Structures are given as C-alpha cells and as structure tokens.
Amino acid sequence: MICRRSRLLVVIRLAHFLGDNASAVQAAAERAWFAISRFYDNCKKNKPGKKGYPRFQHDNRSVEYKTSGWSLHPTKRRVTFTDKKGIGELKLMGKWDIHTYPVKSIKRVRIVRRADGFYIQFCVDVECREDIASTGQEIGLDFGLEYFYTDSNGHHEKAAFGGKLPPKTCRPNPRFLRKAEKQIKHAQRRIYKKQKGKNGRNKARNRYARKHLKISRQRTEHSLLKARHVMQSNDLCVYENLQVKNMVRNHHLAKSINDAGWRQFRSYLEYFAQKYGKMALAVEPHYTSQQCPQCGIMVKKSLSTRTHTCKCGCVLQRDYAAAINILRKGKEKIATSGQGGSKVSSKKKSRNALGS
Numbered sequence: 001m002i003c004r005r006s007r008l009l010v011v012i013r014l015a016h017f018l019g020d021n022a023s024a025v026q027a028a029a030e031r032a033w034f035a036i037s038r039f040y041d042n043c044k045k046n047k048p049g050k051k052g053y054p055r056f057q058h059d060n061r062s063v064e065y066k067t068s069g070w071s072l073h074p075t076k077r078r079v080t081f082t083d084k085k086g087i088g089e090l091k092l093m094g095k096w097d098i099h100t101y102p103v104k105s106i107k108r109v110r111i112v113r114r115a116d117g118f119y120i121q122f123c124v125d126v127e128c129r130e131d132i133a134s135t136g137q138e139i140g141l142d143f144g145l146e147y148f149y150t151d152s153n154g155h156h157e158k159a160a161f162g163g164k165l166p167p168k169t170c171r172p173n174p175r176f177l178r179k180a181e182k183q184i185k186h187a188q189r190r191i192y193k194k195q196k197g198k199n200g201r202n203k204a205r206n207r208y209a210r211k212h213l214k215i216s217r218q219r220t221e222h223s224l225l226k227a228r229h230v231m232q233s234n235d236l237c238v239y240e241n242l243q244v245k246n247m248v249r250n251h252h253l254a255k256s257i258n259d260a261g262w263r264q265f266r267s268y269l270e271y272f273a274q275k276y277g278k279m280a281l282a283v284e285p286h287y288t289s290q291q292c293p294q295c296g297i298m299v300k301k302s303l304s305t306r307t308h309t310c311k312c313g314c315v316l317q318r319d320y321a322a323a324i325n326i327l328r329k330g331k332e333k334i335a336t337s338g339q340g341g342s343k344v345s346s347k348k349k350s351r352n353a354l355g356s
C-alpha cells in the first residue's frame, strides 16, 4: 500500500517537471526508488527510531540528466540541453575546470537553482587521489562551541572571544550565522512589510535567501579549508562520533551547534582522508571529557567547568584533555580491530600526546 502511494507521487512529479526526457526521468526515478528501498530496508531490519518514510518533494529545485539530453559546446564554455524543454543553450560563467576532463567522464549533469541563480553541477568520474608525503603525525580532535576544535597537541582552532588563551591564538570560532543574524532578521522583517503576491515581496524573499546562502557558503569554505589542512599534516585523525541531531535538542545551544557545522567538517575530513590515502576514524564520545588523560581516573565535571584538574597533578584545558582521550581511544580501536594497524603502528607517537 505504502509502496503504491510513493510510486504514484513519483510519477506525478516526473510528469509535471520532466515530461518526456527519458534520461532525466530515469535519474529522478532512481533517486525516488532509492528512498523507497531505504525505507523498506529500515523497516525489515527493525531499525530503532524513525524509518525514513519517503517524503514528497514539493519544492524540488533540481533536474538531473544522465549521459543524454545535453551536450557540451566544443569550447566547453556553453552547454545545450537538447530535450526540447525550452532550456536551450546556456553560457557557463565563473571559474571552473570542466575543460580538463574528457566529456566521456561526465556521468551526470544537474541543474540546480539557488537564490542567486542557476548552477550546473557536473558529476565527473575520475580517480580523485593525491599522494602526499606521510608526516608521521597523529591527531585527536574535540569539537566544541568555545573553539571550533581542539586538537591533541593543545592547539585551539579559532578560539571564541573571551577565551583564556594568549590573544594571538585567540581567534573567534567563526559563528557566521550569529554574525549575520542582525542583517538576516532585518531582511526577514522586510518580507512581512510587503504585500503578499506582489513582486516586491518576491524580491525581499530573494534578498533574505541570498543572505542565508552566503552564510552556508562561508561555512562550507571554512570547513573545507580546515579539513584539508588537518588531513594534509596528519596521517591519522580521530574525532568524536557526535550525534548532532541529539545535541540540537538542547534548545539553549541549538543554534550555536548548528552553526558550528561539525557534520560538514567531518564529512570533509573523511573525503580528504580518502583523497590523500590517510585515515580518519570516529570514536564514541562517551567519557572523553571526564577521564584523566594521564592516569585514567574519571573526573566528573559539568559543561561549565573548563579546566580538567586531577589528583595526579594533571591540569589541562578541558577540550585539550578530551582530544588526547579521543586520540587514545582511536588508537585502541585500531589496535583491537587490527584495521589499518600496520599503517599506524609504525608511526611515532603524537607530539606531547600526554601533555605532562
């Protein structure tokens, strides 16, 4: 019954948007079936919690083509959509390096609408690997709100205002949303002042959307940059397997947590690990902030206690201590599972991994 309904929804959407382009229909159908089968798999496996019932996409902003329905101009500065939907020839703008890939390696072409225009995404099938020298360094990362992350070498990335570190290392965790909040709120109020259905309101909505777009781009750029840096200078990176979804339920912190963009950072870490042939590993975050990295005793502390102080004489900044624990946990995990063990065991220990 459910299956039937989902199928019906898909057909309606395709008929509406895509008409008779077989290739684009196929691509969209594949994506829809993927969602449906994922739902069924979750049900069969009795996955706890939500099963992910496929939702109707009523605000779809993209069309995906496979290998037909489009053609690149020989100069590759223009692209033509040949499925007679009235799109026609489009000029490609901005910086791009699509000309460095053979046309055959382009497997998908997707038109996406964003608040500031239409974009074309080319999905290129190429080996994305870059060999860079192994550095012999290992790192543990603790994500936080005070700092974007703290590593097991005691480095705080972008410390928040009012951090207790010397001013030079004291740069704010880039809370892009917080910073632009005033502007965004202003833009949002402007929408409500315009009359519904009028052009002015559409313009105001667009201005508002662009502001959000800018923030999301800033965030992407930032996590991309940092993740690349981390993976270039370390052979192993261990981080917490954070359940951002659960944490966001804490309403006092929700906006800040969402704003920090750890999830994105994490996926970029994994991406660069693969690209550079290095290792990225997630460990469960339990007790990492409570345990003493020197003697292993649990030292209970609340969220507001920013320093780890232990009877054994170990005094460390809270996140620093957690990062050391995370790295240790990661190494234990590798040792027990044997996964990639040889790769890591030969590496020398992380710089002052135990602080002292």
Ligand SMILES: [Zn+2]
Binding pocket: 292, 293, 294, 295, 296, 297, 310, 311, 312, 313, 314
């Ligand atoms: Zn201790």
